[in-house]
Amino acid sequence: MATETERGAVATYIPPLARIDPKQFGLCVVTADGEIHSAGEAEEAFSIQSVSKVFALTQALGKIGDTLWRRVGREPSGTPFNSIVQLEREQGIPRNPFINAGALVVADVNLAGHAPRVAIGELLRFVRYLAEDETILIDEHVARSEQETGFRNVALANYMRAFANLTHPPELTLGVYFHQCAIAMSCRQLAMAGRYLMLGGLLEPGGARVISAQRARRINALMLTCGHYDASGDFAFRVGLPGKSGVGGGILAIAPGKASIAAWSPGLNENGNSKLGTLALERIAEATGWSVFSPAEERRA
Numbered sequence: 175m176a177t178e179t180e181r182g183a184v185a186t187y188i189p190p191l192a193r194i195d196p197k198q199f200g201l202c203v204v205t206a207d208g209e210i211h212s213a214g215e216a217e218e219a220f221s222i223q224s225v226s227k228v229f230a231l232t233q234a235l236g237k238i239g240d241t242l243w244r245r246v247g248r249e250p251s252g253t254p255f256n257s258i259v260q261l262e263r264e265q266g267i268p269r270n271p272f273i274n275a276g277a278l279v280v281a282d283v284n285l286a287g288h289a290p291r292v293a294i295g296e297l298l299r300f301v302r303y304l305a306e307d308e309t310i311l312i313d314e315h316v317a318r319s320e321q322e323t324g325f326r327n328v329a330l331a332n333y334m335r336a337f338a339n340l341t342h343p344p345e346l347t348l349g350v351y352f353h354q355c356a357i358a359m360s361c362r363q364l365a366m367a368g369r370y371l372m373l374g375g376l377l378e379p380g381g382a383r384v385i386s387a388q389r390a391r392r393i394n395a396l397m398l399t400c401g402h403y404d405a406s407g408d409f410a411f412r413v414g415l416p417g418k419s420g421v422g423g424g425i426l427a428i429a430p431g432k433a434s435i436a437a438w439s440p441g442l443n444e445n446g447n448s449k450l451g452t453l454a455l456e457r458i459a460e461a462t463g464w465s466v467f468s469p470a471e472e473r474r475a
């Protein structure tokens with residue numbers, strides 16, 4: 175990866191992310207038998223941004239189960255992560271929980287019955303539990319910066335509130351959403367946190383159950399079909415794994431039964447997904463045969 179010259183561009187619409195050195199690259203693979211393989215800047219914490227949508231969705235499903243699907247769909251949107259165009263035609267019901275509109279509905283669910291600070295504390299505790307790491311923090315500076323500049327998200331939230339698909343004042347739901355996006359994690363912490371999705375819902379092999387096997391399968395399905403926005407088809411084509419990207423340059427990819435993988439490189443492609451991160455995952459999937467579309471005998475290791 176060090177030889178790649180074309181690294182994409184860092185996200186500039188969130189000012190603190192614009193200042194991140196684009197030359198960084200980290201990778202961590204946690205296998206089903208608990209081995210941890212790291213490369214590059216795998217211990218460097220970065221803003222997980224939309225990768226948080228996976229953990230927030232898991233939290234919301236734990237609270238209200240399948241009734242969530244009355245408020246958000248399960249189809250790829252074919253539009254950028256921050257798009258508003260489908261919302262009017264589809265009466266304020268976002269296409270899926272991984273575009274911003276859908277994640278705002280999820281944040282609204284997680285906020286129910288709580289003060290925003292408590293809702294976000296609950297998510298942070300959940301992520302720390304999954305990663306088995308109490309040191310994970312929220313970068314308040316990133317959260318505040320998005321609060322000041324996230325005009326598109328403000329528009330999405332208000333628009334859905336007009337369709338009664340947000341139940342709280344938009345600024346409260348937005349506060350929860352911006353803070354979840356500002357969780358800072360390293361590749362190792364992220365790969366550890368993703369283990370439950372590789373292990374059919376278990377925290378670790380033979381360990382506590384986080385969610386049912388069916389729910390883990392379904393979240394993986396949504397990651398595969400919707401986790402990279404309007405580039406989800408291309409990610410499935412190139413990598414063939416459920417994956418969720420964020421504009422901080424992180425990607426969490428799951429090889430069910432095989433590995434939980436986190437890649438990070440801040441330079442993004444035109445769809446807002448990590449350019450080198452995607453390339454690294456493509457090469458790992460090729461070398462291991464872990465693509466979910468491979469026959470079982472090719473899914474080595």
Ligand SMILES: NC(=O)CC[C@H](N)C(=O)O
Nearest residue numbers: 223224255274355420421
């Ligand atoms: N794709 C992303 O990571 C987007 C998350 C970012 N916080 C936003 O709402 O715009």
